[in-house]
Amino acid sequence: MSAIVESVPNFSEGRRPDVIAAIVEAYNSVNGARVIDYSSDADHNRSVVTLVGSPEAVSEALFRGIAKAAELIDMTVHRGEHPRIGATDVVPFVPIRDITMEECVELAKALARRVSEELGIPTYLYYRAAQRPDREVLANIRKGEYEGLKAALEAGDPDRLPDFGPPKLGTAGATVIGARPPLIAYNIYLTTDDVSIAKKIAKAIRHSSGGMRYLQAMGLLVEGKAQVSMNFLDYTRTPLYRVTELIRREAQRYGVTIHSAELIGLIPEQALLDAAQWYLQLDNLKPESILEWHIR
Amino acid sequence: MSAIVESVPNFSEGRRPDVIAAIVEAYNSVNGARVIDYSSDADHNRSVVTLVGSPEAVSEALFRGIAKAAELIDMTVHRGEHPRIGATDVVPFVPIRDITMEECVELAKALARRVSEELGIPTYLYYRAAQRPDREVLANIRKGEYEGLKAALEAGDPDRLPDFGPPKLGTAGATVIGARPPLIAYNIYLTTDDVSIAKKIAKAIRHSSGGMRYLQAMGLLVEGKAQVSMNFLDYTRTPLYRVTELIRREAQRYGVTIHSAELIGLIPEQALLDAAQWYLQLDNLKPESILEWHIR
Numbered sequence: 001m002s003a004i005v006e007s008v009p010n011f012s013e014g015r016r017p018d019v020i021a022a023i024v025e026a027y028n029s030v031n032g033a034r035v036i037d038y039s040s041d042a043d044h045n046r047s048v049v050t051l052v053g054s055p056e057a058v059s060e061a062l063f064r065g066i067a068k069a070a071e072l073i074d075m076t077v078h079r080g081e082h083p084r085i086g087a088t089d090v091v092p093f094v095p096i097r098d099i100t101m102e103e104c105v106e107l108a109k110a111l112a113r114r115v116s117e118e119l120g121i122p123t124y125l126y127y128r129a130a131q132r133p134d135r136e137v138l139a140n141i142r143k144g145e146y147e148g149l150k151a152a153l154e155a156g157d158p159d160r161l162p163d164f165g166p167p168k169l170g171t172a173g174a175t176v177i178g179a180r181p182p183l184i185a186y187n188i189y190l191t192t193d194d195v196s197i198a199k200k201i202a203k204a205i206r207h208s209s210g211g212m213r214y215l216q217a218m219g220l221l222v223e224g225k226a227q228v229s230m231n232f233l234d235y236t237r238t239p240l241y242r243v244t245e246l247i248r249r250e251a252q253r254y255g256v257t258i259h260s261a262e263l264i265g266l267i268p269e270q271a272l273l274d275a276a277q278w279y280l281q282l283d284n285l286k287p288e289s290i291l292e293w294h295i296r
Numbered sequence: 297m298s299a300i301v302e303s304v305p306n307f308s309e310g311r312r313p314d315v316i317a318a319i320v321e322a323y324n325s326v327n328g329a330r331v332i333d334y335s336s337d338a339d340h341n342r343s344v345v346t347l348v349g350s351p352e353a354v355s356e357a358l359f360r361g362i363a364k365a366a367e368l369i370d371m372t373v374h375r376g377e378h379p380r381i382g383a384t385d386v387v388p389f390v391p392i393r394d395i396t397m398e399e400c401v402e403l404a405k406a407l408a409r410r411v412s413e414e415l416g417i418p419t420y421l422y423y424r425a426a427q428r429p430d431r432e433v434l435a436n437i438r439k440g441e442y443e444g445l446k447a448a449l450e451a452g453d454p455d456r457l458p459d460f461g462p463p464k465l466g467t468a469g470a471t472v473i474g475a476r477p478p479l480i481a482y483n484i485y486l487t488t489d490d491v492s493i494a495k496k497i498a499k500a501i502r503h504s505s506g507g508m509r510y511l512q513a514m515g516l517l518v519e520g521k522a523q524v525s526m527n528f529l530d531y532t533r534t535p536l537y538r539v540t541e542l543i544r545r546e547a548q549r550y551g552v553t554i555h556s557a558e559l560i561g562l563i564p565e566q567a568l569l570d571a572a573q574w575y576l577q578l579d580n581l582k583p584e585s586i587l588e589w590h591i592r
Contacts, residue, residue, distance in 0.1 A: 004588075004591055006587065034590070034591070036590040036591075052587070052590060052591050053591070096587060096588070096591075097588070182587070188577075240576060241575070241576065244575075244576055244577075258577055259577075260577045260578075260579045261576050261577045261578045261579075262578065262579075262580060263578065263581065263585050265585075266585060266586070266587040266590075267585060267586060267587065268586075268587050268588070269565075269569075269586050269587065269588045272568070272569055272572035272573070272576075272586070273565075273568055273569075273572070275571075275572040275575060275576055276568035276569065276571040276572040276575075277568070279537070279540075279571060279572075279575040280536060280537065280540055280557050280568075280571055281484075281540075281554055281555075281556045281557045282556075282557045282558065282559065283556045283557075283558075284558060285559065289559050289561075289562060289563060290562070290563060290564075290565050290568070291302065291348070291392060291478070291562040291563065291564050291565065292300075292392070292393070292564070292565045294330070294332040294348060294562075295300055295330070295332075295348050295349070295392075
């Protein structure tokens with residue numbers, strides 16, 4: 001078993017296909033790391049890449065992608081709906097297998113230092129890698145976007161100083177680098193077309209209004225069915241199965257139930273194994289009880 | 297993704313440690329196949345090996361183990377409680393990943409032919425590899441054990457002729473080779489010490505008395521708790537989650553419920569993923585939605 005990390009870099013180009021291709025190619029140019037998915041949004045003028053591999057290979061691939069984006073994207077002329085401060089905007093390290101969150105924090109720090117030293121791009125450390133409590137939240141670092149951060153640094157605002165690199169923004173802007181658990185985007189459809197029930201359930205279960213700590217949720221009407229649309233920010237602490245059963249109980253109170261569920265994007269296998277263990281009440285399930293554990 | 301098979305050969309020695317070690321070593325001597333578990337029972341005078349790897353490597357390892365057992369075990373003097381006809385008694389091929397049952401049947405036939413030709417040991421094909429309906433059931437092939445089969449062959453009984461090899465038993469006896477799905481040994485503890493409830497539930501759910509087709513079950517009292525002890529003979533057709541919920545409902549009828557569950561030995565990961573998918577109602581879960589699918 002060898003260590004695997006994921007990274008989901010976001011860069012500020014979602015319209016020019018040649019630029020997007022060149023940056024994705026840079027992310028994909030290191031042996032031992034692989035782009036397994038990417039998508040671009042023209043309105044946001046932003047692309048999201050999913051990269052997996054060994055810690056060393058992913059770190060090198062991220063560096064190459066950041067260098068290429070800095071070469072091809074000019075933030076002084078960039079426009080798009082999604083908040084952004086840099087050509088490469090945000091880069092999380094995500095522990096997948098045989099690597100701890102702490103080790104991902106170290107990878108984030110090392111990359112942030114290298115990017116500032118070799119490319120002259122100011123870098124900020126966020127979430128689990130944050131060096132100050134206010135930088136645990138990405139929105140605080142990105143306040144005012146590229147233009148606002150540039151002005152704040154020019155005005156000498158000490159609160160906005162980067163963790164590494166020069167206190168001024170060039171055409172590549174700044175990059176936020178950090179570590180976080182895997183995100184899971186997960187939707188549950190209800191046996192009703194009454195979207196108000198999905199909205200009430202979303203409000204009951206999400207963190208912002210008193211619900212589960214690592215859960216975002218909203219109610220939508222999707223293809224004629226009420227849907228509770230969710231982001232699981234840390235499935236190890238707010239797990240899928242517990243939220244599913246909470247939704248089932250809340251739905252029952254309105255005389256409906258769960259029709260089906262769907263994943264958007266990828267899920268770490270462990271999140272599904274945790275659900276199987278909980279539902280089957282397999283209290284003492286060990287990794288080595290799973291046959292495939294012995295042949296990886 | 298490359299093909300992985302499992303095999304669980306049983307050989308007729310459970311007492312002499314040097315003989316057991318030599319045979320296990322023969323199973324472990326091929327690059328690309330690996331013994332991941334073995335256990336010996338002195339009363340049964342029998343050992344069970346679990347071997348995994350590529351189809352080619354596992355086939356070669358099985359051949360070497362059968363040759364070594366034939367060299368070291370003399371069935372004319374073997375005594376033990378478990379029914380047996382050969383030094384290597386039974387050898388199933390089990391599809392684990394990226395290989396079909398049909399391909400495992402072909403592996404079984406090829407090994408049975410090779411063992412008969414190169415070692416002069418008569419071989420019988422069983423279960424999914426059976427060439428005659430009566431040989432789908434292992435007990436039919438093993439009827440009368442080594443001594444009874446030897447006498448039947450000497451008497452010229454056409455029903456007992458091997459699928460491959462000479463119609464007579466030497467000191468190595470005969471070997472039964474076949475293909476089957478992975479077995480899962482699974483126990484559910486109830487919130488009661490009344491073993492009669494476990495016995496009634498076992499009777500309700502098992503195939504032999506009218507229950508689920510690929511399920512064996514019995515009721516036991518284990519460490520003061522009533523336990524439903526089960527073998528899942530084909531979890532793809534009689535799945536863990538369905539049986540668990542059936543037991544939950546039957547238990548309820550007696551005013552008790554499920555305390556916990558436990559695995560004995562190994563489980564294919566897919567059996568747990570199937571449970572997660574069913575309980576979470578993730579109708580359209582695809583292998584490529586699982587992050588690790590992309591990095592194996």
